[in-house]
Structures are given as C-alpha cells and as structure tokens.
Amino acid sequence: MKKIFTVLVLIFLATQIHAQSQYQPYSYQFYQKLNREVYNTDTRFHSSLKPFFIDDSLLIEHGKQLLSIGIDSTRHSWVSRKIFNEHLIDIQKEEYTFYADFLPDFQIGKDFSGKQNLWLNTRGYQVGGTIGNKFSFYTSGFENQGRFAKYYTDYARSNNVVPGQSYNRDYGSNAGKMSLDWSYVTALISYTPSKYINVTAGYDKNFIGDGYRSMLLSDVSSPYPFLKLTGNLGNVQYMALWASLQDPTVPKLSYEAGNRKKGGVFHYLDWNVNNRLSLGFFDSIIWGQTDDLGNERGFDWGYANPIIFLRPVEASSGSPDNSMIGLTAKYKFAKEIVAYGQFSLDEFEASNFFSSNGSPRNKYGWQLGVRGADIFKIESLNYLLEYNTAKPYTYTGRTQIVNYTGYAEPLAHRLGANFREVLGIVNYSWKRFDFTGQLQYAKYGLSLNGQEYGRDLSIPYSEAIKQTGNFTSQGLRTDLYYAEGRVAYIINPKYNLRLEVGGIYRNERNALTNNNTGLITFGLRSSFRNLYTDF
Numbered sequence: 001m002k003k004i005f006t007v008l009v010l011i012f013l014a015t016q017i018h019a020q021s022q023y024q025p026y027s028y029q030f031y032q033k034l035n036r037e038v039y040n041t042d043t044r045f046h047s048s049l050k051p052f053f054i055d056d057s058l059l060i061e062h063g064k065q066l067l068s069i070g071i072d073s074t075r076h077s078w079v080s081r082k083i084f085n086e087h088l089i090d091i092q093k094e095e096y097t098f099y100a101d102f103l104p105d106f107q108i109g110k111d112f113s114g115k116q117n118l119w120l121n122t123r124g125y126q127v128g129g130t131i132g133n134k135f136s137f138y139t140s141g142f143e144n145q146g147r148f149a150k151y152y153t154d155y156a157r158s159n160n161v162v163p164g165q166s167y168n169r170d171y172g173s174n175a176g177k178m179s180l181d182w183s184y185v186t187a188l189i190s191y192t193p194s195k196y197i198n199v200t201a202g203y204d205k206n207f208i209g210d211g212y213r214s215m216l217l218s219d220v221s222s223p224y225p226f227l228k229l230t231g232n233l234g235n236v237q238y239m240a241l242w243a244s245l246q247d248p249t250v251p252k253l254s255y256e257a258g259n260r261k262k263g264g265v266f267h268y269l270d271w272n273v274n275n276r277l278s279l280g281f282f283d284s285i286i287w288g289q290t291d292d293l294g295n296e297r298g299f300d301w302g303y304a305n306p307i308i309f310l311r312p313v314e315a316s317s318g319s320p321d322n323s324m325i326g327l328t329a330k331y332k333f334a335k336e337i338v339a340y341g342q343f344s345l346d347e348f349e350a351s352n353f354f355s356s357n358g359s360p361r362n363k364y365g366w367q368l369g370v371r372g373a374d375i376f377k378i379e380s381l382n383y384l385l386e387y388n389t390a391k392p393y394t395y396t397g398r399t400q401i402v403n404y405t406g407y408a409e410p411l412a413h414r415l416g417a418n419f420r421e422v423l424g425i426v427n428y429s430w431k432r433f434d435f436t437g438q439l440q441y442a443k444y445g446l447s448l449n450g451q452e453y454g455r456d457l458s459i460p461y462s463e464a465i466k467q468t469g470n471f472t473s474q475g476l477r478t479d480l481y482y483a484e485g486r487v488a489y490i491i492n493p494k495y496n497l498r499l500e501v502g503g504i505y506r507n508e509r510n511a512l513t514n515n516n517t518g519l520i521t522f523g524l525r526s527s528f529r530n531l532y533t534d535f
Contacts, residue, residue, distance in 0.1 A: 020053035021192040027528040035373035044272040046237040050207040098129035109521030120146035139187040210340040221406035240306035280328030287321040288401035322397035342367040360464035365390030392418040392454025393461040418455040419444035440482040445475030478510040
C-alpha cells in the first residue's frame with residue numbers, strides 16, 4: 001500500500017511540473033534565429049522534430065526576446081504598442097492567456113521576363129492562447145487571391161493546388177489568366193499532462209530534420225488532419241503521428257465520394273547519444289482507404305500501434321501499402337559548425353540494391369548538410385549548406401493511391417524524386433532588420449515523349465518505363481538555377497508583420513526549353529509560414 005501511495009505521489013508531482021505545450025508555428029526564417037540554443041554543445045535539445053514548443057525551458061527566454069524586439073512598451077501609447085509590439089487583442093491572466101491578430105499579406109511586383117504585374121491580396125487572422133500550463137490552442141486562416149510568375153501558376157494549374165497551401169478555386173475559369181484564388185487554414189490543440197508526454201490534434205503540417213529540406217517528412221504539402229503523440233524521456237524523444245490524407249490526382253470512384261482518401265502513420269525516435277551526437281530512426285506507412293474497385297478499407301487498426309517499425313504489420317496484410325524507413329544523424333562540432341544528414345529507404349531488395357542494376361525498386365534518397373550560427377563571430381549571422389538527392393520512383397507505390405503525397409504534393413522533398421540538388425542559405429538579423437540570401441542548383445529528369453521517368457510521384461513504380469538501367473536525372477535532363485534575396489523590416493514581431501522587398505531569378509533549361517524568370521516584389525506581410533517558391 002505504501003509503495004502504491006508513493007507512486008501516486010510521484011505521478012501527481014510530475015504533472016505539476018511546468019510542461020511545454022505551446023507551439024511556435026514553424027518558419028525557417030524564425031527558427032534559424034534560435035540556432036545558438038538549439039545547436040549548443042552544452043545542451044541536448046531535440047532539434048529534428050518541428051514545430052518546437054516555444055515555452056521549452058531552453059528556448060523560452062530567447063523566444064520572448066525575438067517576439068518582443070524594439071521599443072519599451074511601457075513608454076508608448078496604446079496605438080503605438082499595438083502597431084509595434086503587442087497583439088491586437090492580448091489578455092494575460094494567471095489561469096489563461098488569449099491573443100488575436102489580423103494578418104495582412106499584401107504584395108505588388110513585376111515579372112520582368114514575363115512582362116506582367118504581380119500581386120497578392122491576403123487577409124488573415126490568428127487566434128491562440130493557453131489554459132493553465134498544460135493546454136494550448138492556435139488557429140490561423142487566410143483568404144487569398146494573387147497573380148504570380150508563370151512557372152508558379154503553371155504548377156498550381158497542373159496540380160490544381162496552390163503550392164503548399166490548398167486547392168485552387170478557379171476551376172479553370174481563369175485559365176487564360178495568371179491569377180489564383182484559394183484559402184488556407186490551420187488549427188491545433190495541444191495538451192501536456194506531464195513533462196513526459198504531449199498530445200496534439202490538429203489540421204496543419206509537420207517537419208522532421210535539421211535541414212532546410214526533409215527527405216522523410218516535410219511541410220511542402222497542404223495542411224492535413226492529424227493526431228500526434230510526443231514523448232520525452234531524458235535523451236530520447238519519440239513521436240507517433242497518424243494523418244488523414246487525400247489525393248485528387250487519383251480517379252474518383254464517384255462525384256459524391258469526392259477525392260480518394262488515404263491514411264498515413266509516421267514514427268520517429270530521436271536519441272541524443274551525448275551533447276554532440278544525435279541519431280534518429282523513422283518509419284512510415286501510407287495505405288488507401290478504398291481500393292480501385294471501391295471496396296472500403298477505412299482505418300487499418302493494425303497501424304494504431306504507436307511502436308516504431310510497422311513493416312511486419314504491413315507485411316502481415318499482404319504488403320498492399322507503401323512503407324518507408326529512414327535514419328537521421330547530427331553532430332555538433334561547435335556551435336558554428338553542425339553537420340546533419342538523412343537517409344530514406346522506400347524499398348529494399350538485396351539483389352537489386354547491392355548490384356546497382358538500376359531497378360525501379362531500388363528506391364532511396366539522402367541528405368547531407370552543414371549549418372552554423374554567428375559565423376565570423378558576427379552575432380545573428382547564420383548559414384546552411386545542403387545536398388539532397390532521390391533515385392527515380394522513390395516515394396511511389398505499386399498503386400497510385402499509396403504514393404507518398406498529400407493533396408497531390410510530396411510529403412518529403414519539394415522536387416519529388418529523380419533529382420539532385422545543392423543549396424545554400426545565409427541569414428542575418430540586426431535589430432528589426434532581416435536579410436536573407438539563397439542560391440540553389442538542381443538537376444532532374446522530366447517526362448519525355450509522353451513517358452514518365454520517375455520524378456512524378458503520381459506514377460506507380462509498377463509502371464516504370466524500364467526494369468533495369470534507371471539512373472538519377474534520366475528522361476529529359478533539366479537544370480534549375482535559382483537565386484533569391486529578401487530584406488525585411490519587422491514592424492511587429494508578435495505576428496511577424498514586416499515590410500519586405502524581395503527578388504527572384506530562376507532559370508530552368510533543357511534540350512527543349514529555356515525558361516527564365518526575373519521578378520521583384522514589395523509587400524506588407526505577416527504570419528509565420530514557410531511558403532516555398534524555390535522549385
């Protein structure tokens with residue numbers, strides 16, 4: 001009886017310890033400002049799983065500074081504070097907090113190569129808060145119309161989805177124009193009953209990795225509903241995530257049934273071996289909720305198991321699904337130099353893998369990168385250099401419905417498969433100014449003469465054009481050169497309201513075409529989101 005009482009007391013005390021529950025929406029630009037804490041050689045912070053809890057004991061002080069830079073709010077008027085330092089509505093009580101903001105995102109610009117004007121008209125909101133120190137909530141929404149460069153609009157129209165955001169509502173009515181019309185919504189509730197576990201349900205994105213890209217699970221697709229369990233026990237962090245996905249590229253069974261649905265389960269274990277070395281283990285399963293004949297499968301309860309490595313469970317079902325495993329690694333040489341990498345294995349057949357015969361079932365990708373903070377002893381001057389590659393047909397399944405995509409976009413790397421890429425990013429922050437520069441080169445193989453060579457994830461590997469001799473960048477060899485620069489002045493750090501000027505140069509060339517894009521934009525922008533244009 002005494003032992004039982006002691007255990008109950010310990011459980012009660014554990015639940016009274018401050019528990020992290022408040023997410024900071026993931027934005028590479030904001031997160032890289034936390035490099036000094038996240039990649040410090042004196043700590044063992046779990047850096048791979050994003051978004052972070054901004055109320056984590058390691059991040060909370062610097063996070064507060066970044067979200068409150070500038071004037072002393074006690075010495076200025078209410079109007080001045082609301083414009084430059086505070087949320088539009090900001091309630092801070094002992095028992096709860098609540099905030100709300102209007103999020104404008106207005107841009108005008110010029111595409112010099114396409115000789116057209118560009119614009120973006122976005123009206124958004126964010127609402128968030130906490131109840132006690134264990135429960136938090138957050139939601140954001142954006143109503144959007146815009147005109148973009150031709151390469152961006154061509155992508156949106158070919159997939160009927162605005163990259164990383166939502167379906168395009170034009171329905172072909174503006175096919176001769178460059179404008180798009182869409183909505184974007186996220187919502188999260190987070191509950192941390194003790195310091196050891198967090199439960200999150202939401203409609204949003206997730207990211208695994210220490211790089212700018214991820215070869216395992218990234219935020220380039222549209223938001224999706226999910227349930228996530230995250231456990232922390234000393235040097236080990238573990239995540240189990242179940243997601244509901246859909247694929248509009250798969251033929252519908254009926255108009256009433258809508259887009260074909262599929263389920264996804266993802267597990268990730270991050271182990272901090274010591275202060276410098278971290279290793280991670282990943283697995284995922286994608287399964288169709290209906291087959292091509294309309295037979296309903298629904299949720300596969302065999303995948304409700306929160307324990308990592310579900311391949312035996314998938315095999316016991318006759319291997320109808322798309323399984324993948326992965327590894328991550330990170331080593332902190334110093335706070336100025338952190339090396340990281342990923343390896344994703346979509347299918348393994350020893351005879352094909354080790355023979356390098358170019359089988360379409362020889363599907364894998366990998367990443368290698370280095371990043372650092374305060375280079376040349378200049379505070380807030382951060383950099384990243386990264387290489388990514390994926391073999392043809394990586395992330396595809398034997399049928400279209402189980403490909404590794406969410407709403408017609410990759411769940412991993414933006415370029416899909418059959419590519420090589422190298423990129424570099426430099427960021428510098430000074431007071432309220434942010435400076436960003438990015439250079440990127442990629443080569444990949446596009447379809448040729450109506451035949452797909454392994455880049456389009458909607459084409460199953462069972463329909464590969466050849467059974468041997470496949471190689472990376474096969475098909476119509478295409479080279480992509482991309483450069484981007486941005487300068488922003490942060491007006492209000494609470495919701496990243498900023499004046500921003502940016503420029504992009506993009507050149508995509510192959511034996512058939514040579515497409516150039518050169519543009520400049522000016523805007524009043526807000527929110528913490530990764531909106532990718534580098535593809």
